[in-house]
Each structure stands twice: as C-alpha cells, then as structure tokens.
Amino acid sequence: MIQHSTDKPTNNIQNGWHGRLNLVYANRDGSTQIIENQMQAPLKVQRPFYPEGKEVCHSVILHTAGGVVGGDRLSLNFHLQPNAKALITSAAAAKIYRSNGLESQQNIDIKLELGANLDRKSGVDGKRVDLGGRRIIKKKSGGGGGGGGGG
Numbered sequence: 001m002i003q004h005s006t007d008k009p010t011n012n013i014q015n016g017w018h019g020r021l022n023l024v025y026a027n028r029d030g031s032t033q034i035i036e037n038q039m040q041a042p043l044k045v046q047r048p049f050y051p052e053g054k055e056v057c058h059s060v061i062l063h064t065a066g067g068v069v070g071g072d073r074l075s076l077n078f079h080l081q082p083n084a085k086a087l088i089t090s091a092a093a094a095k096i097y098r099s100n101g102l103e104s105q106q107n108i109d110i111k112l113e114l115g116a117n118l119d120r121k122s123g124v125d126g127k128r129v130d131l132g133g134r135r136i137i138k139k140k141s142g143g144g145g146g147g148g149g150g151g
Helices: none
Strands: 002-006 018-028 031-040 043-045 056-063 073-080 085-090 104-112 117-121 136-144
Touching (some): 018 043, 018 085, 031 056, 073 085
Parallel strands (some): 002 031, 018 073, 056 085, 104 136
Antiparallel strands (some): 043 056
C-alpha cells in the first residue's frame, strides 16, 4: 500500500481546516485492499478490517479534530478498481458543530470501476444542513462502469 501523509496541520482559525483524503481500493486474489492512501489533516482512515470476510474492506474515516466547524473544506475521493468491494463509514468526520458564521463544505468524489461495489454509511448528501447554528454543504459526485453503490 502506498501511503502519503501531510503531517503539518493546515489549520487556520479564520479559514478552518482544508483536509483531504484519497483512497484507492483494489481486489487482490479475492481480497479488497487499500492500495493507495493519501491523507491531509484532519482527515485519516483507520486500519481496514474485515468482519464480512476478506472480500469486503471496511474503512472508518476519522476527523482528528473531532468534527466539522465553520470554514472547514474537506475533500474525500474514493476509487474502487475492478471487482473491489468496500464499506466506508465515518466517526467524527460527519459530526458538525455550531458555525462561527462561516460555511463548511465537504466534497465526496466516488469512482467505481466494472464490478466494484461501495456501501457508504453516512448522513445527508447534497443538501444544506442548518441545525442550531450548524452550516454545511455536502456534495457527492461519482461515476463508474456498472458498479453498485449504496447510500
């Protein structure tokens, strides 16, 4: 697995976090593995686990600062190569705190190749959420060749 990390925080009190996570999954002899993992704080992925067997890779996305605040810009990119199968969920990566007036944004880009399957367990996509002073826009895009997907 190729793993790149930007350890130097890019946090700016005025502008929020500008985090990025790029994951590439591949099927290797019937086992789905993360073969590329590029992280920029505050986003990271926990070590993969396989409660359903080696075919489906479970990944938990973490926001190391504890959640999204006003001004955060987060970008998550998931690429599943042919016949790869993954379930992706988030812990604090989806927790949204009261805004200081700045809008936060989370972009999710998904690429599924032929035979790939992704299940995603998360909150509301593509809609503005404004609850008790929390302000965020979540955008999802994706495409692929005949893979399945969940939401």
